[in-house]
Amino acid sequence: MNRLLAPAAALLTLTACNALTGPREIIGSETQQWRVAATGGDRTRLRDWRTAFIEALAKARAGGHGREIAAEGALLDPDAGIVGVPIPNGDYRCRVIKLGAKQSGLLDYVAYPAFTCRIQPDKGLQGFAKLSGSQRPVGMIFPGDSMRQVFLGTLVLGDEKRAMQYGRDPDRDLSAFVEKIGPNRWRMVFPRPAFESTLDVIELIPAS
Template identity: 65%
Template sequence: MRILASLLLLAVTSCATTQAPSATTGWQEVVTPEDRIRLRDWRTAFTRALDQANAANHAAEIANEGALLEPDAAVGGPIPNGDYRCRVIKLGAKSQGMLEYVAYPAFRCRIDQGKMQRFTKLTGSQRHVGKIYPGDQLREVFLGTLVLGDETRAYQYGRDRDRDVAGWVERIGDNRWRMVLPYPNYESLLDVIELVPEQ
């Protein structure tokens, strides 16, 4: 009887540690060790990526983007739920032969609220899906995964390190936000997603 009780207690404890994060879970309790480092080193990634893109003769395009591509442009303020036009800019080349600067046209994105705020990039060949967590006074934290091509379902965050994505969500002006994704696993040193509410 005592052995059975011990086994039941062990089973309950195991279940408790594998439950999905609740609405009150902080990002620090969920983030993978690799993504914790990415988030910590975001500014180094940003400046390295800008240096590469500038050296590859993209200074005019970078200057044209204003606050979007300025590392310290965050002014604070959470991002509201709604539909957004989201434009992706990739900065810096992850490996030789890759482009140092690529700006894509606007895609469609949505931020909605279930138990937690959730971000979904609805169109494009690389679609970010994940949760937005409270961060600090200037920014929130995005932890998610990448859906590729014609895939219809996202991996659970933390299941496949090659698909995991981490970044900071920042307001950079009136009705303008960005998601800063340092050291993504594909192509670039930094991805910046501009988020502007659909009218």
């Protein structure tokens, strides 16, 4: 996690981490098709997303977090997605939940307080960025199907001001399905991220 970032030509500046600036540059290809832009590893992770979801829930329940999972309702139900994409552009309250520790010594369930995320148009797609916190996904949302869109991007860590280009480092690459799960409520489902957890879920609720 502390490795040096790639050369400057492969990086995207995030202005003071409070503005979304050209996330299209993170994805080297100009394609509108997520399968063309995605790495082989991310295509595999997305294909097996439901298996990862079930495995992560089982680990969290075995760790004594069944009550917390039940309290989240649709957010942590693998089959809760409904027709209703694309997600609108705008600012969101985004809350991260990590499920299923990848190794001993880590927690099987961690829920973080809400941060601010932003979605905005970017060259025919939608740019996404989590604007604060120690782990900040930044990238693009692509069309998917009637149920889901697809996010591809990279992870910005700590006080870094630049995002690594997608595909340069598998440990930084991120992929997720974006689903509507209720009125004015969406989620991003990240199967098997490189660090900490078996599954990450980001809840997205419009800020206003």
